[in-house]
Amino acid sequence: MDISRRIARSRPLATTAMHGRVDAMKARGEDVIDFSIAISHFPAPEGVLAAVRQGLQQPALPYTAVGGDAHIRARLAAKVVNENRIPATADEILITNGCKQALYEALYVMADPGDAVIIFKPHWPAYVATCQLLELRPVLVDLPDEITDAVLDALPPARILIINNPHNPTGAVLGGEELERIAAWLKRRGAHAIVDESYEKLIFDGAHHSPAARPDWREAGIVTLFSASQSYAMMGWRAGFAVAPAHIVSAMETLQGPITAAAPMLMQLAMAAAFESGEPAAMLADYRQRRDLVLDIAHGLPWLTMRCPASGPYLWADISRLTMDTVAFSERLLSECAVAVMPGDALGAPGYIRIGYISDDVATLRRGVRAIVAFGNALYHAN
Structure with missing residues (x-):
């Protein structure tokens, strides 16, 4: 065949x-x-294991809405508001089977075949591979020591900029001024951003700031991806979620429905406990x-x-x-x-x-x- x-x-x-x-x-x-x-x-954190034990004692673990259980989405929205300063609501949260699914769905609904996607290199290989699967055009650009206006203005036209902060594999953490420059560039170019924050808890020096921590994040079209895999030692749990404007979340749900439907309820319980377990x-x-x-x-x-x-x-x-x-x-x-x-x-x-x-x-x-x-x-x- x-x-x-x-x-x-x-x-x-x-x-x-x-x-x-x-x-x-x-x-x-x-x-x-x-x-x-x-x-x-x-x-995994003890609170995660306790949440799983409690979940297994429930009479049933039901299907949830494709985007996730409403109560858990509200808990994750509280996390991004309080920790990441992203002013998001529960209907702007989408729970996925790991961060890769969120990446695939975000690229699928935000770009059409042939659209350019800027990726800084070195890069997590899934960025390029996912673009290729979706027949998008990955444009690889060397990651500079500092993202300046000159660096941004030299970038070619693109539909989406992928940002990995903290960065895999270099360990670089973007500073506040760099994020302001990126936000201004997105507005000038009319481009959107997918921001992978999977390593947000693994910072030795400096502080983590989310590019979406701004009042105009919806207008800028910023989608932020989170994962419990590295930040909470939950590699095999496949636990992730996206924060996106409600219309993008709705589009991602339309895609996720026929592929996997909702993430498993037990994983949703575990992930919420992880993100509430502290540093x-x-x-x-x-x-x-x-x-x-x-x-x-x-x-x-x-x-x-x-x-x-x-x-x-x-x-x-x-x-x-x-x-x-x-x-x-x-x-x-x-x-x-x-x-x-x-x-x-x-x-x-x-x-x-x-x-x-x-x-x-x-x-x-x-x-x-x-x-x-x-x-x-x-x-x-x-x-």
Whole structure:
């Protein structure tokens, strides 16, 4: 049976493909260290587990409205009003099966085939892949150290700008002045924005501000995406939601209805509890120690440079002095050292690798990073 033209020219996401390969190796009994993706060693918050236990004691877990249970949508609206300063109401909340579903639906309803979507690189691979599936035109632009008016005015015409704040993989956090410039640019250009705030709780330095925290966010057409996966160590729960003007939420519901209908009620209960559980202080302190450990081990290497990230579960390593072919580097590292990293090519930036440092225990982290260092040293001295 033939498959469609759309899917025939698509490829699996590099991030999930690499993780799948590592899982298969582990299933065969191989000792592999997986830095290719960030999967927290922390459990979900206790309040989440309590909410699930209480949910399972209910006589039934019903279907909800496609956009989510009305009471839970109201709880999530209170969260974005109080924490993110986004003046949203419950009918401007849409609960989804993870952030990727929200991204797909937002792009589907906000743009038509052929429309341009600006994506800063390095980028989360799903941004580009989703645009391609929808026959949109991803326009990749280098992420600058600072988003200035000059940077914005040099951008090509586009229907949508995707903003990732905090940023995966660099860990950059946009400042208030940068967000004001972006808002002014959206107004000048008549463009809209999709803002991914999945790492909002994983900030080591600085503060997180939502671009939609402004009275005119509806007129600007800003859609904000939230996820419990990283901020609350709930990777396997597939819990996310979008904040959007009511007419966009309604359009996204029209799309979501025939695809999945509502997210599972049990997940909705868990997600609301997560976003009401407070700041993940212990998790953040642990991540900070791990981040600093890796930076210390890699310090002073002639072939590798890593900035100290202000946020996130990843380290973004420049190995361009060693090689620009980070796909080959990653393949050899996996086959010869049983350590998986994500090649920067998959994120639009050859010459870099991404290291997820929050999985496993500290001893395994140290062992894996030292293996990368030894492997890179051997290549460097052989050249």
